[in-house]
Amino acid sequence: MCHNPLNKVKCRVISNREIAPNIYNMIIGVDDMADSVKPGQFVNLYVKGGVHLLPRPISVCGVNRKQKTIRVVYAVVGEGTKILTTRQKRDSIEVLGPLGNGFNINVEAQHILLVGGGVGTPPLLETAKKLKEKKGTAVKLTIVLGFKNDVYLADEFKAYGDVHIATDSGSKGFKGNVIQMMESEMKETIKNIDYVYACGPTPMLKGLFDFNNKYGLKGEFSLEERMGCGFGACVGCVVPIRRVLNEESMKITKETMTDIDYDYKKVCQDGPVFNYLEVIF
Amino acid sequence: MNLGVKFCGIEFKNPVFTASGTFNSGKEYESIVNLNEIGGIICKGVSNKPWKGNSAPRIAETYGGMLNAVGLQNPGIDVFIKEDIPFLRQYDTKIIVNLAGRTIEEYCEVAEKLASEDVDMLELNISCPNVKEGGVAFGIDPAMAELVTREVKKVAKQPLIVKLSPNVTDITEIAKAVEAGGADGLSLINTLIGMKIDIHKQKPVLANKMGGFSGPAIKPVAVRMVYQVRKATKLPIIGLGGIMNGDDAIEFMLAGANAIAVGTANLLNPRATIDVLEGIKTYMNLHNILDINEIVGIIE
Numbered sequence: 001m002c003h004n005p006l007n008k009v010k011c012r013v014i015s016n017r018e019i020a021p022n023i024y025n026m027i028i029g030v031d032d033m034a035d036s037v038k039p040g041q042f043v044n045l046y047v048k049g050g051v052h053l054l055p056r057p058i059s060v061c062g063v064n065r066k067q068k069t070i071r072v073v074y075a076v077v078g079e080g081t082k083i084l085t086t087r088q089k090r091d092s093i094e095v096l097g098p099l100g101n102g103f104n105i106n107v108e109a110q111h112i113l114l115v116g117g118g119v120g121t122p123p124l125l126e127t128a129k130k131l132k133e134k135k136g137t138a139v140k141l142t143i144v145l146g147f148k149n150d151v152y153l154a155d156e157f158k159a160y161g162d163v164h165i166a167t168d169s170g171s172k173g174f175k176g177n178v179i180q181m182m183e184s185e186m187k188e189t190i191k192n193i194d195y196v197y198a199c200g201p202t203p204m205l206k207g208l209f210d211f212n213n214k215y216g217l218k219g220e221f222s223l224e225e226r227m228g229c230g231f232g233a234c235v236g237c238v239v240p241i242r243r244v245l246n247e248e249s250m251k252i253t254k255e256t257m258t259d260i261d262y263d264y265k266k267v268c269q270d271g272p273v274f275n276y277l278e279v280i281f
Numbered sequence: 282m283n284l285g286v287k288f289c290g291i292e293f294k295n296p297v298f299t300a301s302g303t304f305n306s307g308k309e310y311e312s313i314v315n316l317n318e319i320g321g322i323i324c325k326g327v328s329n330k331p332w333k334g335n336s337a338p339r340i341a342e343t344y345g346g347m348l349n350a351v352g353l354q355n356p357g358i359d360v361f362i363k364e365d366i367p368f369l370r371q372y373d374t375k376i377i378v379n380l381a382g383r384t385i386e387e388y389c390e391v392a393e394k395l396a397s398e399d400v401d402m403l404e405l406n407i408s409c410p411n412v413k414e415g416g417v418a419f420g421i422d423p424a425m426a427e428l429v430t431r432e433v434k435k436v437a438k439q440p441l442i443v444k445l446s447p448n449v450t451d452i453t454e455i456a457k458a459v460e461a462g463g464a465d466g467l468s469l470i471n472t473l474i475g476m477k478i479d480i481h482k483q484k485p486v487l488a489n490k491m492g493g494f495s496g497p498a499i500k501p502v503a504v505r506m507v508y509q510v511r512k513a514t515k516l517p518i519i520g521l522g523g524i525m526n527g528d529d530a531i532e533f534m535l536a537g538a539n540a541i542a543v544g545t546a547n548l549l550n551p552r553a554t555i556d557v558l559e560g561i562k563t564y565m566n567l568h569n570i571l572d573i574n575e576i577v578g579i580i581e
Binding site for chain 2: 259
């Protein structure tokens, strides 16, 4: 029975606990939806009550097809996510999904770099797992994770590859951001990278855009933008995407772009994952 | 039970329409909603040339509603004719095309191109800013509203309804002006203008600063305006503004709407149109209403 991602379903909360300050880990029983989730996709979680109407789009961190559950890790960033933290075991929660295009894990690559920043890290866990499941020892993963101060999920990545951690505060690992860490400590590793998957805050992706270009890397970024519906109908969550890819167009920024340089694409439907070269910062 | 309504001489199988800008041309909903079951699809606003729309963020949540400043991003009338009309014609529903424009000439150009197309009705979106008048919306001034209606009516082949903006002191004045301009029907309300400020970043949430306020929070304003306009003109009315379920739809019809449109609700529940239709049927069964048209405008 193929689940229709636009079928809004009442699901069951299995667990919902804080794993770092203001970071929560929720397991949701989603029935057939679990079968169709691809790494890099997200789900819409809805808040009850009729006051906070818009969906909270949260990336999927893990899927358990046997138990028919998905795992989401979310940050408390506003009123809606704050209310989500109060959902307890056996509560119902309405879910729409899976949504978005997800990462392309069928690329030909032997050494892959995954770069996660803060709450952009969760979807990379499912991505790492699927890459390893698909290619086994034929692929080597290098995982780079950056946090402000509190580190979460990093240990779970160790099952799939080498994990390098950077924290702004220096509480763990390299003191600084992921770009700084890679430039100062990982130059040899970077030379062997075939492909990059990244998800995280815009400043990190902007830095990584320049970094990837500098080292001639190919890859995909998962973007975010404030959403309305989350499934392509309202045309709210747009980002400017380059029309052509060449040396000149790489220099275009949000400040300098003119109408002919870009098209607005929907993060929820055309994305959230895009070829990083197409993204205008 | 009869759900069929006749509006501007066109037979609609039921009074449930989709509001412009919330349903595109239906493709995103095709897999979850049987488009044959919807009375009429009012498409996303179409302009003569492609419009890119505003920068993001375009969306903000408010208490019981939302703000949008999408800016009418659309690929233009040529693409619409080539792709959206054939898509919709696969289904047994009525096609109502929403017209967007920045000048009277732009509106007319779209209407002219649609004159030879197989669409059922045109909805004139007069909440667009008139660039020749300093960006003031067409729909806030009775004289401008009448003029744009009159000019588009000259070139329109299909019945023309005008979608009214609520951001005016007296919507009945605009309704009467548009009636004088030759409109065949009205739809109201479009969004209210609102704003949300991020107090920690200390700036507006929307890149456009202000946006259209929609959702259940605006329903009382919309119902009131339908009620007032019903008494002010002889034109048939499509009522919209915060309809989430069948009960809301019935409110609008009692107030004077011949048909209703579901908007923001679609974004929150892809099956909203069907849920609203089922809710209307439930109400009719409860009150032994055999023909939905019986309840239109029966509020004193």
